[in-house]
Amino acid sequence: MEVVHIGRLVASVTDDNNKIKTMQDILFDFISKYVSLTEDEKNALLSLDLFHSVKKGTILLNEGQKTQDNFFVLKGCIRVYYIIDGEEKTTAFYTEMVGLTPHCVRKKVPSDYFISCVEDCILLISNTDMSSKVNSKFPKFDAMCRMLSEELLVKQQIDFDEFKTSSPEKRYLNLLQKRPDLIQRVPQHQLASYLGIKPQSLSRLRARILEKSKD
Amino acid sequence: MEVVHIGRLVASVTDDNNKIKTMQDILFDFISKYVSLTEDEKNALLSLDLFHSVKKGTILLNEGQKTQDNFFVLKGCIRVYYIIDGEEKTTAFYTEMVGLTPHCVRKKVPSDYFISCVEDCILLISNTDMSSKVNSKFPKFDAMCRMLSEELLVKQQIDFDEFKTSSPEKRYLNLLQKRPDLIQRVPQHQLASYLGIKPQSLSRLRARILEKSKD
DNA sequence: ATAAGTCGTTCACTTAAGTTAAGAAATGAT
DNA sequence: ATCATTTCTTAACTTAAGTGAACGACTTAT
Structure with a gap:
């Protein structure tokens, strides 16, 4: 995996109001929806050097590989896929402000899928050891992580139910409603x-x- | 919902070794896989009167209804289904030693699905207020709940991936491997x-x- | 700049699932 | 015990997805 470490303030995008935002602004805006951080806590986060710039096509995790890394997408799109009978089967796309913890992190077994970048990305990459240290030092983070994973659990159940109860055509129309950006930014065969x-x-x-x- | 409250020791089944086990034995055996409880803690749990006997066909939760109840199956099978365009769409079966927290508990909105008993069941029914009190009193329970929901999250992701990457035939063969009991105990149209x-x-x-x- | 490879679409054909209908088997209710 | 209802299966037909092949448009590498 070739990942470029980037300074906290280097990368920036213009938001909806054409205001220039650094990745750290974006991160703190996101976090503020869940918990409010002191300056100390913000600095502690930044000192971990979590920001990474990753080129399109980079494989973040290979089948058979183990990792303790969590990925949080600040910008771009990453994708989970299996190779079954020589065929790629994409099961998930993660876009801005969504985090991904590979199965193998929790299950401590080699991964049975790949993770790769659909686009050039800016990611937060944190490993589990690191985050558990931070979490025990700052209970707020721990609380936030728990909120996030609760949210995720519900969201996933609903997505699964929708998938099960829909035909391919309905699924496509549903996607068109809920994640219209995906249809533009992702190759059709992956979709x-x-x-x-x-x-x-x-x-x-x-x-x-x-x-x-x-x- | 017609639910019969039952004494702690009344209901019993014979296990694999033909040993007679009460529902409370079964519960404590299960819990012991995650945390070890003191007698005090066990009694605290039993004093909550969580055990309920529920007849086949009973609807535990209706569409449009709100609830704070969690269901844990000690014996029997319960089922989640939607009614879409007048048709039942079953999305989940919960059998022995599996727990179910309806979406509406976490999201505080009316349920968009039904939950009903496929068979006569013995369930643990606990409401969220109650369990958060117990959890703050006994951190062990809280730890166990967190382990269970972590386990569930991973399991669900894997199930979803398997569903997405399989044809109906493969799904059936997969079910035959992983939950052969379901094929026997559940009506074919629900399957x-x-x-x-x-x-x-x-x-x-x-x-x-x-x-x-x-x- | 060119060649090789990838990607998206279209077509003809095959296979599997949806639909409608009918009848047998099992279940439930009176 | 009988009747009514529900459930399961089978069949014929329709519709949609899988397959294999071909083609043009676009990338990527050299």
């Missing part, structure tokens, strides 16, 4: 497998929908 | 919708598999 179908079927399905909308 | 297909398709699929295995 197709995320919807549980082949690229050809996705093409056809889209043509079908377009045809219907004409009437 | 079908759990697999994401219609009952007719499940019948056909089973016939197809049988046909293949003859060769």
Whole structure:
């Protein structure tokens, strides 16, 4: 994995109001939705040097590999996929302000999937040892992590239920509603497998929908 | 919801070694896998009167209803289903030693699904207020709950990935491996919708598999 | 700049799931 | 015990997804 460490203030983007924001601003804005941090706590976070810039296509985790790293997307998009019978099966896309803890972190077994960058990304990468130290020092972080994982659990259950109860076409229309950005920024064949179908079927399905909308 | 409260020691089953076990034995055996309880702690748990006997077909939670109840299955099987376009869509079965916290408990919104008993059940029903009191009094419980929800999160992610990356036939074969009891104890039309297909398709699929295995 | 590879779409054909209907088997209610 | 209802299976037909191949558009590497 080739990951470039970046200074806290280097990377920046313009937000909805054309205000220039550094990645650390973005991070603290996000955190403030859950807990309020003192300057000391903010500095403690920054001193960990968690910010990383990662090039499109970089593989963050290989099948068979073990890791203790957690990934939090500040900018860009990362993707989880399996290779089953020689075929890529994408099961998740993580975009801005979403975090990913690989199974193998909790289960302490080699990963059975890959994680790679769909786009150039700016990520927070923290390993579990590190975060448990921080968490015990700053109970606030621990509280936040627990909130996040509760949120995640519910969200995942709902996503799973939606997937199970929908046809591929409904899943696509649902995605169009809920994550329209994905359809633009992600290659179609990855989207197709995320919807549980082949690229050809996705093409056809889209043509079908377009045809219907004409009437 | 008609739920019969039962004494701690009344209900019993015979285990694999033909030993008679009360529901409280079963509960404490389960808990001991995570934390070890003192007699005081065990008595505190029992004093809460959590054990309930529930008849097959009982609806534990209705769509549109709010609840603070958690359900833990000591014996029997409960099922989560949606009604979408007038059709039942089953998304989960919970069997022995598995717990269920409805979405609406965490999200504080009316439920968008039903929960009902597939069989006569013996359940632990605890409400969130109660358990948070117990948890703050006995940190051990809190620790156990956190372990359980971590376990659940990983398990769910894996289940979701398996579902996404499999065809209905593979899903059925997978279920046959992992939860063979379900295929016996659950009505076929509920199983079908759990697999994401219609009952007719499940019948056909089973016939197809049988046909293949003859060769 | 060119060649090789990747990606998205289209087409013809195959396979599997959805739909509608009918009948047998099991279950529940009176 | 009988009747009504629900459940499961089978069948014929429809619709949608899988497969294999071809083509143009776009990248990537050299």
